[in-house]
Amino acid sequence: MPANPHNNRYEQQRQRAIRSAATVFAEKGFYGASTKDIAEHMGIKQGSLYYYFKSKEDALGEVCRYGIEDYVDRMTSIAASDQPFESKLMATVTSHLSSYREKNEALKVHNDERLYLPEEKRATLKELGSSYRQQLERIFEEGVESGVVRKSLDCHFAAQAVIGMCNGWGDIIVRDPQLDLFDTIQKCTDMILNGFRERRTTERQ
Amino acid sequence: MPANPHNNRYEQQRQRAIRSAATVFAEKGFYGASTKDIAEHMGIKQGSLYYYFKSKEDALGEVCRYGIEDYVDRMTSIAASDQPFESKLMATVTSHLSSYREKNEALKVHNDERLYLPEEKRATLKELGSSYRQQLERIFEEGVESGVVRKSLDCHFAAQAVIGMCNGWGDIIVRDPQLDLFDTIQKCTDMILNGFRERRTTERQ
DNA sequence: GGTGAATTCTATAGATCTATAGAATTATTG
């Protein structure tokens, strides 16, 4: 507990601790990872970690929040912007997939391990996740209204499917740093909009 | 170690043990679940579990194998059948999603926890998973050849995307027994083939 | 350089958890 709340070093080290926890949780899972693992990754001793976290569970909570927070913020600004539907969709996929790169493993930890948090903490995260999904649903609804997306679309289904697919890519992205992100983003967006079916050209075969 | 290898009860109880392990691993994760949890779910004492499993890790291996085995078999028979592309695709999605219902949580455990297995055991599972993905790629390639799917499709990407999306639904299916599976299957197939974009009709607006 | 605050360390209590050994119980078979 630092006396000076404007203390710089404490916050910096705390961030390092959260990142270390994210890396270790992503690799070994919440229960598979020990506080010793996290401390060693950070370069301190096991007991010292409790200077930055109240408990191991607290560490998981911080990682999850860190993982999802600006991810949802980005969705909010995408949704609020006045781009056309197709741009919003692509921005969403871009934001989702690149989160896995930029934020290292914290978003993955949020997705895979948040269920180990107590009900109370999970509720906060759940609201964030629901907000994300609802905003994406709304984007699809706008797409319907603007005539770009077919009227028959179940927008709730659509949002779930897109989120699920992006999370699936997340696993691959985290494990394979070679993967061309931009290429994947383009292909995903194209799939969501157009599907894989051959377009019938005007000329008959 | 039963003397009579044709012993019936032993195999039956072993199956029960695997199912219990699947349920508990799915809920708490490999490290989060204790052998006591599994034994209690099965209605025996902790130590007795070792009559059926060599180790906790062995239990995880069995659950993973149980989870993926007939799932891959089904893909093999889908791939070998002579249905047209669209039927194969729908059969694939159906098989994938309904696996989550029928096999309870074992496929989910395979997806989420197999990385905690030692390299050797994981290699076997990896081959099964690769076989699945390659067969799905081949289905897409056939779709291209038959002209149903556009020539520009990256079939490797397509297979990954479909698998990722189905796994995403898997989480939802396991947690929400209410979800209409057939409806979800139809919408997924439709999305993969046609995307969400409004088809331009021949009449101009 | 000295002083108090901030940070990190060492050591450990107490609570797990896995796996094993051997006893007790239940089932099977002549």
Place this chain on the structure above:
DNA sequence: CAATAATTCTATAGATCTATAGAATTCACC
């Protein structure tokens, strides 16, 4: 029913792991 085999139980060794207390060290500022 007796005897043998199969299954389950009890008890525990040994190895974690989390969280805390208090000592040691480093840092910031005068």
